[in-house]
Amino acid sequence: MPHEPIWTPTSPNTVIQGDNLNVLRELPDESFQLIYIDPPFNTGKVQKRQSLKTVRSQEGTRVGYKGQTYETIRGKITSYDDSFEDFWEFLEPRLEEAWRLLNSSGTLYLHLDYREVHYAKVLLDALFGRECFLNEIIWAYDYGARSKKRWPTKHDNILVYVKDPKGYYFNNTEVDREPYMAPGLVTPEKVALGKLPTDVWWHTIVSPSGREKTGYPTQKPLGVLRRIIQASSTEGDWVLDFFGGSGTTGDAARQLGRKFLLIDKNKQAFDTMKTRFTRVIDAEEEAQQIQFAKFRKRPVRLIEG
Template identity: 70%
Template structure:
């Protein structure tokens, strides 16, 4: 079936997924006319959620669009998909939205309105050091991952299941602690996928398994369903499957589908070719 991922996600049942990880394209390439009026959703729906400073979701969206014309096209693409992500999240579920630094601040305010500000859990900074070095500004070497939960009272999170990392100053802790390692904070130092490493699939936006492993370990249990509808190279599924989670991968890019078919050739998987 060839269709937009929005159509597929809209057909999924409510509350079916414990974990949703999304790494959407940073530039949709779409050309759309700017809206001059604001739509109003039915009372009680996601669009009627009161967010930042008690202002409605639609009001915040309108205000932000008035500040930056470039934001309009991107959010017109991403907004309905995040609304569906909210709907299909389980009551104890968590959304991880992986974004470019140029869009993350807009998305955070709007997710505050959609999910409720009390549902914001973390802003994770993934820091890396690879590629060209700018000499006329501080080099940009990080991505932002926004973390929101469906219900702040019941969400699932198990930090003890996460792989530990070395202390940056092991001499300041006991030998036992240094050997055990420390739990990660909201700043994750992790290299990108090595151009010559075993993980490399050739897909241009492939994310490292170490980043997804940490997310899946912390925010899902064995047997839980994990969803990624911008699946790309399929890293979310590869990690989820290895950790005993069930997963659904969706992507409309034929190149992504080809990469995933090759990557999962020897494993039973569920992904939709769109």
């Protein structure tokens, strides 16, 4: 007997734990306006992040305001293995599914770094067609290692492909604008409005001590995802991220009135997203609730919104 689909276009916002390729193959054709994916960068390392919390304590060794003493409490370590024997054997079938799942006006954003982006360009040219290549976005940031043996790497690459080069949706007038780097050269009205972004985005990483952080390694900032979603979708559209990670894509989509489906095999990622969005469920009306599910050979729902 056919089982109940784990997701349909009438589903609520959904987070699924499971192998993304298996889940993708269950989804109906041309269901998504926007797909953003931030797959592992194939660095050959285990990516880790440990949460830290500072509390006031008489036994603390850190001295702060008015001589108060504090101690730092270390939380659990979150991690994932960012190493594959054959990275492209892993990623190619998932990109094929992404093409199938995009609707005719839809757009794919593939977020990589310098190690794999050039191979990705060749592969996506073959899958989508070279005429469907829209942009390479450079996300530049100001944090990271200070190499003395080469130019320090301070950017990621985001390849942008459309399903139909004659019928895709794009509206950059809707995006959050940037401040002018030389505000004295433009009118006060333009300074107040800000300037439209180009294909080079200057945006800081998620602060390790900021309110936005979830503790998940390689979490991407909301500002970058907001810009992508604003430009390539409209309110009510479905957004898919099948390397869900910390859930930033879903959070940005929710804030902007889009619907989202997030998938990740990593239990730590699923737990991070569950915690992140459970706070939202507690704070929002019933219409904004989120469904959490686990996918094996047959889907089993864990929590229904």
